[in-house]
Amino acid sequence: MNFGITPDQQALVDHVRTLLDDVCPMDYAARCDEQMQPPREAFQALARAGWLGLIAPEEYGGAGGSPTDLALLLEETGNHFEELGLWLFRNFTYGCYAVLKHGTEEQKQRIVPGVVQGELSFAFALTEPDSGSDAAALKTRAVADGDHFVINGRKQFTSGMDIADYVLVALRTSDLGKKQLGISTFLVDTKLPGIEVRKIPTLGQHAIGTTEVTYTDVRVPRSALLGELDKGWAICEDTLRYERLCLSAARIGAARRAFEFALDYAKTRTQFGKPIGSFQVTQHKFADMKVMLDTAQTMVRRYAWLMEHGQAERADTAVIKYYVGESYKTISDVCLQILGGYGYCMEYPMQRFFRDSRLATIGGGTSEIQKNIIAASLGL
Structure with missing residues (x-):
């Protein structure tokens, strides 16, 4: 294991630091926190510079970066403003990594380039009112209905949902005995009818924060399923x-x-x-x-x-x-x-x-x- 970083990685750190020194100084982070506004200007600056495509393969418009590259980028981003780093992490993890590893080619082509360009943002919905640390005990359901699934239930602490275009949602699709079985993951368009988002006032994380999301008869196409049915855990x-x-x-x-x-x-x-x-x-x-x-x-x-x-x-x-x-x-x-x-x-x-x-x-x-x-x- 090499504890040093390569010249290219040092150039990454230097470029991101210079960029964020300009667009995300400490007074900017304070203003976003005080006004409870997401750091859109800094986010878009990183997008224009190409950093939101760091881990995506070149065929999707990215740079094909490594986990070490990503850690360096997020450490520098968090050093300027943690919530900006968390916004990036959701996109990297759920909009890029999860889709690239578990998605169909259609899903990759439809979603990843938009994430790379900063046009799409992501959230992740796992926790529910009665399943926090016991996350696999989730009850929000997706029921098959022809070429669609119908979602009903409530998710708690879905951070960034109010600024997200898609949310990766873990849902109960079958009762197969062991609670980890019968869970499926879906890429859900946050603008679909039946989705109600309520911002939760919290001690910190004021710029973006977290939400409670209610799903009432939300119809999603079967193409929204990420991975295999009932194997989403x-x-x-x-x-x-x-x-x-x-x-x-x-x-x-x-x-x-x-x-x-x-x-x-x-x-x-x-x-x-x-x-x-x-x-x-x-x-x-x-x-x-x-x-x-x-x-x-x-x-x-x-x-x-x-x-x-x-x-x-x-x-x-x-x-x-x-x-x-x-x-x-x-x-x-x-x-x-x-x-x-x-x-x-x-x-x-x-x-x-x-x-x-x-x-x-x-x-x-x-x-x-x-x-x-x-x-x-x-x-x-």
Whole structure:
């Protein structure tokens, strides 16, 4: 395993950093958060520069990039604005990766080029009011009706649904005993009649956030089925493995930005006649965070390498999700403490990192569930 990056990958990082320094500075991210508006300008700038096609093959207008390339892009994007990184990750994971790996040629031709150009955005609907950590216990149904399926039910915490053109939905299509069986995945046009979207007010993630979605007699064509009927749970697990890489990369980028902001503050904030960074109690906080950041970044690079070599196992996904999520939450909390009263003020950005990071140990699989998966892999 090579811990370095290639000259092309360094050029990727440099280009994205320069672009986002211009179109997505910290005051822009703050404005999107305060006004609860998605970062469309930054998203479109990345699309125009071709970065939304990073992982798509050249025949679909992309660059054929690797998981490491993707991790570098999302880490830099998350460093500028985590929610921008999460918008990109949904498109990469559900609009590109899932369709390219599990879709028909018609689905690939119809969807992937639009995602690459930034014309289509994606969301993912798995969680329901009564099936969160127990995700496979979902009840929202798709019933066959001639050349269509009819969807009825409710999905909870479908992030980005209100700005999505398509949503990858996990639905119950059969009752086959074991709950993981009889689940199918569908690529659903979000503008179809019968879909009602309600924005859920949350502590953080204000620019895009999450939604509750009700499906009432929503008719989708059979061509919307992704993969085989009743075998969609394997697709969910596969895309969630890819999701772990994307989420972790974006979040470690955001954690690093919080760290850098607090470090600059500690070097210039003076108390008792000297910078607060000169006090050992503060220095040790930064030392602990530096270890967490470097460890987390190394884990992201390792996980990308495992994916590139077809060696990423379920336990690996749990390890990275758990450690990066907990590290981001801890770093944002410690950085807020370093800023003291200013960290608690809404006019300073640290409160946004603190609020946004709290989702990292809950959304996409709680830390407790990740520990269960890790323990099970040890035969416990």
